[in-house]
Amino acid sequence: MAVKRLTLNFPPQLIDQPITYRLARDYDLVVNILRARVTPLEEGRLVVEITGKKKNLDAGLNFLKEIGLEVKPLAQDIRWRKERCIECTACTSICPTGALSLSRPEMHVAFLEEKCIACELCIAACPYRAMEIVF
Numbered sequence: 001m002a003v004k005r006l007t008l009n010f011p012p013q014l015i016d017q018p019i020t021y022r023l024a025r026d027y028d029l030v031v032n033i034l035r036a037r038v039t040p041l042e043e044g045r046l047v048v049e050i051t052g053k054k055k056n057l058d059a060g061l062n063f064l065k066e067i068g069l070e071v072k073p074l075a076q077d078i079r080w081r082k083e084r085c086i087e088c089t090a091c092t093s094i095c096p097t098g099a100l101s102l103s104r105p106e107m108h109v110a111f112l113e114e115k116c117i118a119c120e121l122c123i124a125a126c127p128y129r130a131m132e133i134v135f
Helices: 019-027 054-066 121-125
Strands: 002-010 030-039 043-052 070-073 078-080 100-103 108-111 131-133
Touching: 002 054, 019 030, 019 043, 019 054, 043 054, 054 070, 121 131
Parallel strands: none
Antiparallel strands: 002 043, 002 070, 030 043, 078 131, 100 108
8 A cells, every 4th residue: 555645735716626535436545634724715725644556546646636736745844944953852752653753872853754744743842943834
């Protein structure tokens, strides 16, 4: 099974369309919505994890692009401002997926983008605003 974490940006004309339903029914994909923001008649944004067979996943992503959705890997929307980080480790204990961790014995904070689900807990925890979610 292949897994992709993506950000889907919906233009106004697609807000009311059953996109996730079509991915599940037509392409046999499991769509886990990690975060959603939809403004009726304006725009929509979903952060999703999509799981399925590679050929189905590729076909589903082609469908999304063909109908006009902007599809980006989730990692493009997560920003760790390393220059602001003083490695206080406040973020490492709050991160539910282990995307932010402490590497030992060096005692440096590490950020693994592929593990991040954009839950935003690290943003509130960081007193130095080293973590940003770009929307």
